[in-house]
Amino acid sequence: xxxxxxxxxxxxxxxxxxxxxxxxxxxxxxxxxxxxxxxxxxxxxxxxxxxxxxxxxxxxxxxxxxxxxxxxxxxxxxxxxxxxxxxxxxxxxxxxxxxxxxxxxxxxxxxxxxxxxxxxxxxxxxxxxxxxxxxxxxxxxxxxxxxxxxxxxxxxxxxxxxxxxxxxxxxxxxxxxxxxxxxxxxxxxxxxxxxxxxxxxxxxxxxxxxxxxxxxxxxxxxxxxxxxxxxxxxxxxxxxxxxxxxxxxxxxxxxxxxxxxxxxxxxxxxxxxxxxxxxxxxxxxxxxxxxxxxxxxxxxxxxxxxxxxxxxxxxxxxxxxxxxxxxxxxxxxx
Amino acid sequence: xxxxxxxxxxxxxxxxxxxxxxxxxxxxxxxxxxxxxxxxxxxxxxxxxxxxxxxxxxxxxxxxxxxxxxxxxxxxxxxxxxxxxxxxxxxxxxxxxxxxxxxxxxxxxxxxxxxxxxxxxxxxxxxxxxxxxxxxxxxxxxxxxxxxxxxxxxxxxxxxxxxxxxxxxxxxxxxxxxxxxxxxxxxxxxxxxxxxxxxxxxxxxxxxxxxxxxxxxxxxxxxxxxxxxxxxxxxxxxxxxxxxxxxxxxxxxxxxxxxxxxxxxxxxxxxxxxxxxxxxxxxxxxxxxxxxxxxxxxxxxxxxxxxxxxxxxxxxxxxxxxxxxxxxxxxxxx
Numbered sequence: 007x008x009x010x011x012x013x014x015x016x017x018x019x020x021x022x023x024x025x026x027x028x029x030x031x032x033x034x035x036x037x038x039x040x041x042x043x044x045x046x047x048x049x050x051x052x053x054x055x056x057x058x059x060x061x062x063x064x065x066x067x068x069x070x071x072x073x074x075x076x077x078x079x080x081x082x083x084x085x086x087x088x089x090x091x092x093x094x095x096x097x098x099x100x101x102x103x104x105x106x107x108x109x110x111x112x113x114x115x116x117x118x119x120x121x122x123x124x125x126x127x128x129x130x131x132x133x134x135x136x137x138x139x140x141x142x143x144x145x146x147x148x149x150x151x152x153x154x155x156x157x158x159x160x161x162x163x164x165x166x167x168x169x170x171x172x173x174x175x176x177x178x179x180x181x182x183x184x185x186x187x188x189x190x191x192x193x194x195x196x197x198x199x200x201x202x203x204x205x206x207x208x209x210x211x212x213x214x215x216x217x218x219x220x221x222x223x224x225x226x227x228x229x230x231x232x233x234x235x236x237x238x239x240x241x242x243x244x245x246x247x248x249x250x251x252x253x254x255x256x257x258x259x260x261x262x263x264x265x266x267x268x269x270x271x272x273x274x275x276x277x278x279x280x281x282x283x284x285x286x287x288x289x290x291x292x293x294x295x296x297x298x299x300x301x302x303x304x305x306x307x308x309x310x311x312x313x314x315x316x317x318x319x320x321x322x323x324x325x326x327x328x329x330x331x332x333x334x335x336x337x338x339x340x
Numbered sequence: 341x342x343x344x345x346x347x348x349x350x351x352x353x354x355x356x357x358x359x360x361x362x363x364x365x366x367x368x369x370x371x372x373x374x375x376x377x378x379x380x381x382x383x384x385x386x387x388x389x390x391x392x393x394x395x396x397x398x399x400x401x402x403x404x405x406x407x408x409x410x411x412x413x414x415x416x417x418x419x420x421x422x423x424x425x426x427x428x429x430x431x432x433x434x435x436x437x438x439x440x441x442x443x444x445x446x447x448x449x450x451x452x453x454x455x456x457x458x459x460x461x462x463x464x465x466x467x468x469x470x471x472x473x474x475x476x477x478x479x480x481x482x483x484x485x486x487x488x489x490x491x492x493x494x495x496x497x498x499x500x501x502x503x504x505x506x507x508x509x510x511x512x513x514x515x516x517x518x519x520x521x522x523x524x525x526x527x528x529x530x531x532x533x534x535x536x537x538x539x540x541x542x543x544x545x546x547x548x549x550x551x552x553x554x555x556x557x558x559x560x561x562x563x564x565x566x567x568x569x570x571x572x573x574x575x576x577x578x579x580x581x582x583x584x585x586x587x588x589x590x591x592x593x594x595x596x597x598x599x600x601x602x603x604x605x606x607x608x609x610x611x612x613x614x615x616x617x618x619x620x621x622x623x624x625x626x627x628x629x630x631x632x633x634x635x636x637x638x639x640x641x642x643x644x645x646x647x648x649x650x651x652x653x654x655x656x657x658x659x660x661x662x663x664x665x666x667x668x669x670x671x672x673x674x
Contacts, residue, residue: 256610266601
């Protein structure tokens, strides 16, 4: 049994959607056991009883609009999110899923799970929308705004292990996001990272990738600093939404358009599905001593069940032990 | 008469598309006079004779794939691009349009036109696609990868003047691209810029804008550093293209889809038109002593004519003199 702790109260639609997601995940996988933290009375409204689900009652939770996430995480050890982290820490769960605020998750990961020995930073690593049916990991998207080159290389190492173990890609191809493709492009940071990745024997390095090629290149993994990654990820989100609205407005303009829409509705359904954050599951918090999956704040039940699925496959793949071993062999944990 | 120098040989489809663009612009505006630099024999194949167009023959040009653009611009003063810059410098033209390589343009702008006195950096400033019918300026998108806060504030000042004079917006609203909306978000750079913009009496400051809101916010201008701007702009381009391909693939999957497509074809035509770089015209190179418009490298005739139109309105608006006056009054040119 894979034991996963669930923060039932994080996210815009909690606990309704998180618990419906729990119900779905329990149906999908018979090798998982879920420990759900939150307001038991509320949770029971939606939870389908199952012997593999237990509920731990707490009335404390972290609000989505929390101002000082770090202080909140530090000072209140009884919130549903922190209880989930503590369950991973004390070994009663092997991983956790939360749709709570990102900053609180990163803070709690540092505070309660600690970084892997020798791992200098923690990265937030989602997958990009699967355009063309290809999964691509993208990190860091916002856990760090000031990264040095060696941090980004360590992220590339970790993501390579993750892609190999969970996506079954023998030698995952790593691209460095940059403003041009030629070597020597970019800031000092990119120039340094380029040289380091080129010479890293654990990395199958593709070279620089411009952001306009992000859905076209052969890469399985993109690395960049957290500020740039966050900007790019949110630009993808914004452009997709705006194009969706634009098409909707155009369609509403004539009867012929509306008729055409009805005939090809599945095209738009598939477009929406491909680009939807729901499909992506959650973002991995890579670098701490435990599996942490951050589901999107606006997660629906389906999205939350996908995040649970991702926690399951990450635990199964035993990536943390493999990263520890890699760091050990490189002598970087000294 | 507004005199504009034209680099006929820059761009992927030069001189065919640049010259066809010249023909279009001459038809559109009867107050412009164009001096065209390039291979006269080639140019004459496409040029419709007009007394307001003159051709200056040169066989030298800067290749689109030029390796060392700066050396090329410095060492060869007879290329069509450099001749266009020299025409602006010696006063025979008030502005220029080129679809040549960005780095060469920025280098030539520095070398032949010089920066406006007191202007510390030069910015590349395109408009974003007009989703929702609103024009939005975006800078810097790649002229600088290492900007300090005061540079970005100066860009905001300049873009505000530009928007006021050419877009006729009394108090253009300026947003700072950032990874969160609250004050205090971002790197040291964003924190500093936020404080400076908030206290700049020449700026109507909106605050931080996340990149997912880039087509939704009320802002007329977005500022950021050149690395981030380049990343965001190219992400918009890449996502748009990928969504276009995705829709095309989906449509081809069934007869019903194809029929639907025929009925609502105008929806896709308008989508393509709205998002097309052709509609945007060119990017302004702001900060040098002359009007410089960089057209997209893949410009069609129409796109190039739009870039000429933009050069015209920028010359008309006399924005450089107004920026010089602002710098003067702030004492920043000391």
